Amino acid sequence: MSTMQEVAAKAGVSKATVSRVLSGKGYVSQETKDQVFKAIEEAGYRPNLLARNLATSKSMCIGLVVTNTLYNGHYFSELISQAAKKLDANGRQLILVDGKHSAEEEQDAIQFLHDLRCDGIIIYPRFLSVDEMDLLIDKYKKPVMVVNRKLRKHQSHCIYCDHKGSSFNATQALIERGHRDIAFITGSMDSPTAIERLSGYRDALTASGIPVKESLIVPGKWSPASGAAAVETLLASGQPFSALLASNDEMAIGAMKQLNTAGIGVPAQVSVIGFDNIPTAPFLIPALSSVKDPVSDMISEVINQIIAMLDGGYLSEQNHFSSDLILRDSVIDGPYKTRQ
Amino acid sequence: MSTMQEVAAKAGVSKATVSRVLSGKGYVSQETKDQVFKAIEEAGYRPNLLARNLATSKSMCIGLVVTNTLYNGHYFSELISQAAKKLDANGRQLILVDGKHSAEEEQDAIQFLHDLRCDGIIIYPRFLSVDEMDLLIDKYKKPVMVVNRKLRKHQSHCIYCDHKGSSFNATQALIERGHRDIAFITGSMDSPTAIERLSGYRDALTASGIPVKESLIVPGKWSPASGAAAVETLLASGQPFSALLASNDEMAIGAMKQLNTAGIGVPAQVSVIGFDNIPTAPFLIPALSSVKDPVSDMISEVINQIIAMLDGGYLSEQNHFSSDLILRDSVIDGPYKTRQ
DNA sequence: TTGTAAGCGTTATCAC
DNA sequence: GTGATAACGCTTACAA
Numbered sequence: 001m002s003t004m005q006e007v008a009a010k011a012g013v014s015k016a017t018v019s020r021v022l023s024g025k026g027y028v029s030q031e032t033k034d035q036v037f038k039a040i041e042e043a044g045y046r047p048n049l050l051a052r053n054l055a056t057s058k059s060m061c062i063g064l065v066v067t068n069t070l071y072n073g074h075y076f077s078e079l080i081s082q083a084a085k086k087l088d089a090n091g092r093q094l095i096l097v098d099g100k101h102s103a104e105e106e107q108d109a110i111q112f113l114h115d116l117r118c119d120g121i122i123i124y125p126r127f128l129s130v131d132e133m134d135l136l137i138d139k140y141k142k143p144v145m146v147v148n149r150k151l152r153k154h155q156s157h158c159i160y161c162d163h164k165g166s167s168f169n170a171t172q173a174l175i176e177r178g179h180r181d182i183a184f185i186t187g188s189m190d191s192p193t194a195i196e197r198l199s200g201y202r203d204a205l206t207a208s209g210i211p212v213k214e215s216l217i218v219p220g221k222w223s224p225a226s227g228a229a230a231v232e233t234l235l236a237s238g239q240p241f242s243a244l245l246a247s248n249d250e251m252a253i254g255a256m257k258q259l260n261t262a263g264i265g266v267p268a269q270v271s272v273i274g275f276d277n278i279p280t281a282p283f284l285i286p287a288l289s290s291v292k293d294p295v296s297d298m299i300s301e302v303i304n305q306i307i308a309m310l311d312g313g314y315l316s317e318q319n320h321f322s323s324d325l326i327l328r329d330s331v332i333d334g335p336y337k338t339r340q
Numbered sequence: 341m342s343t344m345q346e347v348a349a350k351a352g353v354s355k356a357t358v359s360r361v362l363s364g365k366g367y368v369s370q371e372t373k374d375q376v377f378k379a380i381e382e383a384g385y386r387p388n389l390l391a392r393n394l395a396t397s398k399s400m401c402i403g404l405v406v407t408n409t410l411y412n413g414h415y416f417s418e419l420i421s422q423a424a425k426k427l428d429a430n431g432r433q434l435i436l437v438d439g440k441h442s443a444e445e446e447q448d449a450i451q452f453l454h455d456l457r458c459d460g461i462i463i464y465p466r467f468l469s470v471d472e473m474d475l476l477i478d479k480y481k482k483p484v485m486v487v488n489r490k491l492r493k494h495q496s497h498c499i500y501c502d503h504k505g506s507s508f509n510a511t512q513a514l515i516e517r518g519h520r521d522i523a524f525i526t527g528s529m530d531s532p533t534a535i536e537r538l539s540g541y542r543d544a545l546t547a548s549g550i551p552v553k554e555s556l557i558v559p560g561k562w563s564p565a566s567g568a569a570a571v572e573t574l575l576a577s578g579q580p581f582s583a584l585l586a587s588n589d590e591m592a593i594g595a596m597k598q599l600n601t602a603g604i605g606v607p608a609q610v611s612v613i614g615f616d617n618i619p620t621a622p623f624l625i626p627a628l629s630s631v632k633d634p635v636s637d638m639i640s641e642v643i644n645q646i647i648a649m650l651d652g653g654y655l656s657e658q659n660h661f662s663s664d665l666i667l668r669d670s671v672i673d674g675p676y677k678t679r680q
Numbered sequence: 681t682t683g684t685a686a687g688c689g690t691t692a693t694c695a696c
Numbered sequence: 697g698t699g700a701t702a703a704c705g706c707t708t709a710c711a712a
Contacts, residue, residue, distance in 0.1 A: 001481075003705060014683045019707060026708090027681055049455045050399070051705035054390040054688050068421035073619070074413030080420060081408035084438035093452065096436040098424040112433065115389045141341075224623040250620060257623040279413070280590060280620060283564040283597040343689060354699045359691060366692095367697050391689035394704050 002043040011039035022047065053117060060092050062306060063113030065106060067099040067126040072222065072250055074278040075295060079124065082296045086303045092119070103127040107136070114140055120306040122299075125149055126191070143309040145302045149192065150320070159298045159305070159319050163193050166291045166323035167200025168207075170245055170273050173325060175208050177333045179243040179271065185220040185230040185255060187247035197247045197275065215239045220251045227251030231258035242270060243331075249274035249281050249290055256288070271331040275323075287328035294321040342383040351379035362387065393457060400432050402646060403453030405446060407439040407466040412562065412590055414618040415635060419464065422636045426643045432459070443467040447476070454480055460646040462639075465489055466531075483649040485642045489532065490660070499638045499645070499659050503533050506631045506663035507540025508547075510585055510613050513665060515548050517673045519583040519611065525560040525570040525595060527587040537587045537615065555579045560591045567591030571598035582610060583671075589614035589621050589630055596628070611671040615663075627668035634661040 008015045013032055020026040021036040028036075039045075053059045064083055070076045084094045097113060099106040106128050113121050120143040125133065130146075134153040137144045146158040174182050184201045187194030198217070205212050218233045220226040227246055231254075234241070244259075246252035252274030256266050266272050266286055274281065277292035298321055308315045348355045353372055360366040361376045368376075379385075393399045404423055410416045424434045437453060439446040446468050453461050460483040465473065470486075474493040477484050486498040514522050524541045527534030538557070545552050558573045560566040567586055571594075574581065584599075586592035592614030596606050606612050606626055614621070617632035638661055648655045 005705075015706080016684080016708080017682060020682090023707080029681060032682080046451070046455050048394070048457065048705050049452075050390055050394040050457050051688090052707075054388075054394055054690085055705080055707045057688070059390070068425050070417075070421075073415075073417040076421070077410075077413040077416040080436070081410075081416070081438070084436060085408050085440075088438050088440070094436055094438070096420070096424060096434055098421075098428050098434070100428070111386070112389075115386050117388065117390050224620055228623065253620050253623045278620075280564055280593050280618075283568065283593045284624065345689080355690085356692085356699060356701090357697085360698085363691080369697060372697080388689050391704090392691075394706090395689080395691040397704075 001048070002045045004045070004047070007036065007039045007043050007045045010043060011035045057117060059117050059119055061095050061116070061118045062087055062092050062120045062122060062303070063095045063097055063110075063116070063118040064122045064124070065097050065099045065109040065113065066124040067101065067106070069101065069126065070124075072248060072276060072278070075276055075293065078295050079299055082299045083122070083303065086300050090303070090307055092307075099124075099126060101127075103129070103132065107132075110136060110140075110144075114142065118142065119310055120144070122147060122302055122306070143306045145306055147298055147302050155319065156305075156315065159302045159321070161294055161298060161321050161323060163196035163323075164200040164203070166275070166293075166325070167197040167245070168204045169200075169325050170275075170291050171201045171204035172208070173327065174243045174245070174271060174273065174331065175204065175210065177271070177331060180210055181213075181216065181239070181241040182243040182245060183216045183218070183234055183239075183241040185218055185227055185244070185246040185251050187251075188221050189219065194247055201245060213239065216241055220247060222248055222250060224250045224254030224257075227254030228258040229254075231255045231262070235262055244270055244272045246272065246274045249276045249278045249288060252288055252290075253281075253284065256284070267330045267332045273325075273327075273331060277326055282328060286330050289328045289330045290326050292324045292326055294323055297321050341388070342385045344385070344387070347376065347379045347383050347385045350383060351375045397457060399457050399459055401435050401456070401458045402427055402432050402460045402462060402643070403435045403437060403450075403456070403458040404462045404464070405437050405439045405449040405453070406464040407441065407446070409441065409466065410464075412588060412616060412618065415616055415633065418635050419639055422639045423462070423643065426640050430643070430647055432647075439464075439466060441467075443469070443472065447472075450476060450480075450484075454482065458482065459650055460484070462487060462642055462646070483646045485646055487638050487642050495659065496645075496655065499642045499661070501634055501638060501661050501663060503536035503663075504540040504543070506615070506633075506665070507537040507585070508544045509540075509665050510615075510631050511541045511544035512548070513667065514583045514585070514611060514613065514671065515544065515550065517611070517671060520550055521553075521556065521579070521581040522583045522585060523556045523558070523574055523579075523581040525558055525567055525584070525586040525591050527591075528561050529559065534587055541585060553579065556581055560587060562588055562590060564590045564594030564597075567594030568598040569594075571595045571602070575602055584610055584612045586612065586614045589616045589618045589628060592628055592630075593621075593624065596624070607670045607672045613665075613667075613671060617666055622668060626670050629668045629670045630666050632664045632666055634663055637661050 004018050008018045020028050087094050097109040099109050124147045130151050137154045150160045151158040215237050218230040220230045273289040275291045277290040281288045344358050348358045360368050427434050437449040439449050462485050464487045470491050477494045490500045491498040555577050558570040560570045613629040615631045617630040621628045
């Protein structure tokens with residue numbers, strides 16, 4: 001690999017001049033500029049970014065920590081590709097680091113990005129608690145932003161979605177359509193998102209004066225198979241229900257399959273709503289209603305914030321987003337005769 | 341940020357000694373080791389990886405270039421997360437760079453990784469031709485591996501899947517079950533994968549002495565919506581068919597929806613097979629058969645190869661994988677009465 | 681307008 | 697065992 005020194009020699013100038021030509025900073029005569037460009041061309045020169053970053057203590061890279069266990073493929077790919085696209089539009093690169101399977105490993109990933117002198121760090125946490133993250137933000141000088149959690153202390157360092165409110169709305173939509181016996185499939189309960197969605201469901205029922213029946217709440221683990229299993233549990237319990245809210249679309253799909261297997265028509269006998277609005281959902285028969293998680297908007301805003309912190313631009317006040325409830329024909333109007 | 345120099349001062353030793361302690365190379369007395377570790381602890385010292393990488397001209401990072409337009413969320417996430425996991429297991433980090441929307445931008449992405457002095461580069465190409473990539477491999481000294489293409493010159497620098505053979509097998513499976521009128525939905529025809537899948541279909545028909553009817557081949561663009569549109573085209577043409585091979589699962593799902601909308605039962609009247617085996621597929625009603633793309637195995641093997649080139653380990657001879665045909669109850673046995 | 685030289689924070693080769 | 701010191705390739709005052 002040819003170095004700046006070699007280019008300088010070829011062009012008959014000093015390193016400093018070559019550096020000036022490349023950075024566009026400082027005065028260089030057109031004549032020498034031409035010579036330098038010619039020399040660069042001839043030498044096939046490429047700047048060594050490690051050296052540049054070391055000298056400037058900047059990297060033009062933003063790190064993203066996310067666990068590879070994020071189940072939903074569509075959600076994950078939207079997160080990553082949106083981040084890459086948006087950063088790229090700002091002349092920066094994305095460095096993706098696996099948060100693996102524990103809070104400690106998530107910490108390590110962040111540490112690594114810091115050691116690499118990334119200009120900023122984005123965390124899509126799976127295991128770290130909000131308090132741990134508040135501490136981390138104190139610890140690091142560089143901008144750190146957290147997606148999908150509401151921090152206690154550093155409110156401007158996080159962007160989150162009101163999962164509880166979204167779930168509340170979805171449940172309420174079912175109630176308004178005449179449903180009273182609404183079953184609920186949870187996500188993995190070690191996930192705050194899962195907890196919030198469940199809690200929105202409970203609150204909506206309570207708000208409408210409908211008692212919460214614990215036997216209508218069954219645990220799932222985000223996967224289609226766990227959604228199917230949940231329906232089996234539900235049917236075995238004998239509790240009647242006319243609607244079903246699943247904590248994500250994948251489980252909703254599994255649940256629908258199981259309902260059909262049991263000879264129960266969707267939506268004729270049970271209305272179903274999921275979360276995340278995966279793109280295959282509208283093509284299922286019958287179409288699945290869904291609550292669309294604003295992951296794209298959130299990651300986009302997080303990057304806006306980081307760039308603002310870095311380049312000193314405008315810092316937005318908005319740090320939370322809400323989800324759109326997309327009702328398709330899997331939800332039909334009441335009055336409802338609850339299926340036995 | 342504290343530096344190695346500061347740690348050295350605190351411990352009353354020289355930089356060199358601290359470096360030795362950290363790298364574990366060279367002799368250091370237990371006593372000084374302890375002092376150094378204590379100083380590191382006190383200072384909260386963390387090595388600057390930029391400086392280290394510059395000095396060693398190694399980075400322990402592997403770059404991956406992939407376009408954000410890769411439609412299928414599940415496929416994309418499997419690719420990325422498998423790469424991150426596998427590299428991590430080898431003590432290396434993944435750097436993801438967006439290949440964006442053209443061959444030129446894919447080249448830029450590769451150049452960037454090279455400028456960052458990544459130890460190796462993985463390309464999941466979307467726009468670059470095999471010849472361009474053969475040139476790139478000559479150009480760069482560091483290991484470069486290509487996934488999902490068969491290179492002409494550097495055969496050991498690529499890992500690919502026999503899409504044509506997989507498609508041939510899927511088509512043959514339908515023929516063996518008594519189908520003769522098999523429709524085909526293509527992918528975007530600017531993708532080699534799409535071309536190979538179509539060509540496997542054609543060959544299988546020909547091999548069985550069944551004439552290829554061009555009106556049974558309709559274009560799709562990988563998305564569920566395009567699959568649905570393709571079925572409309574197919575039905576409008578009036579050509580009868582008893583089976584349908586879609587170039588991916590997403591289109592197959594869209595196609596099934598459209599068939600059902602038209603009152604055509606799957607599999608009662610039409611057997612359907614897709615590609616990629618997305619996880620929600622087995623939960624669709626009726627279950628979708630699929631050809632599973634070995635993306636995990638391919639990326640895994642690519643990383644093995646890169647590590648072998650780097651650390652001088654064993655280089656495997658296997659550079660192609662085949663796909664498993666997963667037949668579910670969306671394909672039923674003949675003899676078939678072709679639907680009119 | 682250009683050159684000199686001192687960093688940036690490591691590693692690695694020598695001596696001692 | 698340990699300490700100087702020269703790289704690594706670039707940026708950036710400060711001179712000229």
